[in-house]
Amino acid sequence: MAQGTDTSAARHRVLIADDHPVVRAGLAAVIAQEPDLDIVGEAENGELAVALFRQHQPDVVLMDLRMPQLGGVEAIERITMDFPDARILALTTYEGDADIRRALRAGARGYLLKDMLLSDVITAIRTVLRGDRVIPAAVATRLAEYPERSDLTERELEILHLVGRGLSNKEVAKAIGRMDETVKIHLKNIFAKLGVDDRTEAVTVALARGLIHLE
Amino acid sequence: MAQGTDTSAARHRVLIADDHPVVRAGLAAVIAQEPDLDIVGEAENGELAVALFRQHQPDVVLMDLRMPQLGGVEAIERITMDFPDARILALTTYEGDADIRRALRAGARGYLLKDMLLSDVITAIRTVLRGDRVIPAAVATRLAEYPERSDLTERELEILHLVGRGLSNKEVAKAIGRMDETVKIHLKNIFAKLGVDDRTEAVTVALARGLIHLE
DNA sequence: AGCGCCCCTCCCCGAATGGGGAATTGTCCC
DNA sequence: GGGACAATTCCCCATTCGGGGAGGGGCGCT
Numbered sequence: 001m002a003q004g005t006d007t008s009a010a011r012h013r014v015l016i017a018d019d020h021p022v023v024r025a026g027l028a029a030v031i032a033q034e035p036d037l038d039i040v041g042e043a044e045n046g047e048l049a050v051a052l053f054r055q056h057q058p059d060v061v062l063m064d065l066r067m068p069q070l071g072g073v074e075a076i077e078r079i080t081m082d083f084p085d086a087r088i089l090a091l092t093t094y095e096g097d098a099d100i101r102r103a104l105r106a107g108a109r110g111y112l113l114k115d116m117l118l119s120d121v122i123t124a125i126r127t128v129l130r131g132d133r134v135i136p137a138a139v140a141t142r143l144a145e146y147p148e149r150s151d152l153t154e155r156e157l158e159i160l161h162l163v164g165r166g167l168s169n170k171e172v173a174k175a176i177g178r179m180d181e182t183v184k185i186h187l188k189n190i191f192a193k194l195g196v197d198d199r200t201e202a203v204t205v206a207l208a209r210g211l212i213h214l215e
Numbered sequence: 216m217a218q219g220t221d222t223s224a225a226r227h228r229v230l231i232a233d234d235h236p237v238v239r240a241g242l243a244a245v246i247a248q249e250p251d252l253d254i255v256g257e258a259e260n261g262e263l264a265v266a267l268f269r270q271h272q273p274d275v276v277l278m279d280l281r282m283p284q285l286g287g288v289e290a291i292e293r294i295t296m297d298f299p300d301a302r303i304l305a306l307t308t309y310e311g312d313a314d315i316r317r318a319l320r321a322g323a324r325g326y327l328l329k330d331m332l333l334s335d336v337i338t339a340i341r342t343v344l345r346g347d348r349v350i351p352a353a354v355a356t357r358l359a360e361y362p363e364r365s366d367l368t369e370r371e372l373e374i375l376h377l378v379g380r381g382l383s384n385k386e387v388a389k390a391i392g393r394m395d396e397t398v399k400i401h402l403k404n405i406f407a408k409l410g411v412d413d414r415t416e417a418v419t420v421a422l423a424r425g426l427i428h429l430e
Numbered sequence: 431a432g433c434g435c436c437c438c439t440c441c442c443c444g445a446a447t448g449g450g451g452a453a454t455t456g457t458c459c460c
Numbered sequence: 461g462g463g464a465c466a467a468t469t470c471c472c473c474a475t476t477c478g479g480g481g482a483g484g485g486g487c488g489c490t
Contacts, residue, residue: 020308020329022336026241093235114235121237153436166416168476182438188478189436197478198446200415201381204429207422214423368466383446397468403448404466412448413476433490439483447476455468460461 013040017049018064046070061088073102080107087128096210110134164203228255232264233279261285276303288317295322311425325349379418
């Protein structure tokens with residue numbers, strides 16, 4: 001129990017991080033209906049999420065991954081660095097397997113999709129509070145679609161990004177200060193990893209998987 | 216104050232269409248707080264949105280554009296075809312200027328972004344109820360970034376989509392049953408319209424502007 | 431030390447790409 | 461009828477792209 005005449009089970013403190021006010025309002029409304037869950041803070045970016053975590057040390061965090069200032073993955077990394085037992089649940093729209101992997105690697109205890117039912121979100125929160133992990137079947141399926149091995153190196157991502165901006169091999173080479181043969185080899189390796197055989201498909205596959213982003 | 220001894224102004228009936236339960240909950244929570252606004256229905260796809268509009272004929276609709284079954288733009292078209300005076304407000308995340316233009320062309324009275332403040336969403340709803348249009352400065356700015364003339368034809372979109380899937384000119388030609396010289400000319404026209412000079416950038420620019428989508 | 435991996439350089443070569451110009455058909459609008 | 465434009469086919473040609481092979485240096489892990 002807790003303070004005073006509280007007859008309910010232990011109350012759990014929830015922190016929400018999402019840059020969309022509408023989404024924060026929706027999560028807040030749903031969580032407020034649960035007698036054992038309290039919202040202790042709402043963050044609209046990663047920086048604020050980290051600060052509010054330090055301040056309140058909530059029992060669970062619902063973390064969006066695409067946020068301005070500081071991304072959700074980076075926020076998770078910073079939090080788990082200081083609080084390895086932090087229970088963080090990533091909650092985003094599906095935008096490729098890359099984000100899921102990065103979030104879980106950074107220490108997230110689960111990964112939810114925004115098109116899930118609200119009842120499933122609540123269930124997931126309780127599961128994480130219990131100390132368990134949460135990977136919905138829908139998410140697990142998508143992870144299984146791609147071999148874990150298809151990660152691109154920093155250099156490869158850099159080159160692929162420039163290729164997506166329309167640079168030729170020669171222009172990419174100049175941009176990164178290397179010979180254009182080097183760029184060609186990198187692209188060949190990228191094609192092999194992504195299972196494609198031309199630069200355009202490499203870019204679209206990488207975008208679909210969330211390995212690179214536009215802008 | 217409610218029914219019976221209603222001293223408030225006329226109550227307005229709102230329909231929400233969004234495929235994310237969390238977003239619907241957020242909008243519902245915010246709208247429920249306004250004494251003059253009532254939610255008369257929630258749709259999770261375009262089909263349902265059209266059906267619920269026919270049934271309730273609400274005073275205003277908040278319409279997400281990316282939904283399964285039937286997209287928001289198509290839903291707007293169907294509704295305004297039968298109800299030219301329907302007040303529909305598109306409310307989505309920004310995913311290129313194409314969606315905005317299509318929504319407004321289909322008859323939307325305004326276009327809101329999901330990262331807007333809740334107070335601005337409420338204000339926009341009231342503005343549309345008054346019969347006025349709502350285009351936030353942030354949206355107008357993005358529209359102005361691109362010339363209206365850069366629309367692609369059906370054929371061009373079809374080709375660009377196939378190119379994005381990694382098909383060569385020859386493969387595209389076979390896929391659409393035309394000579395590959397034809398494909399080359401189409402691509403040349405596409406480049407000119409989009410202001411790029413290679414296929415990869417054409418695809419990424421089209422994706423960024425929402426002219427084509429992955430899958 | 432050995433292995434794997436990342437990163438870089440250089441060679442050859444056939445196929446694909448992009449830019450130029452010129453032309454026909456059809457449609458829709460004025 | 462004229463103008464604009466979408467869609468189609470054809471020509472030539474320089475450049476780029478992608479696949480092949482053959483290396484070397486560095487770093488981390490075992």
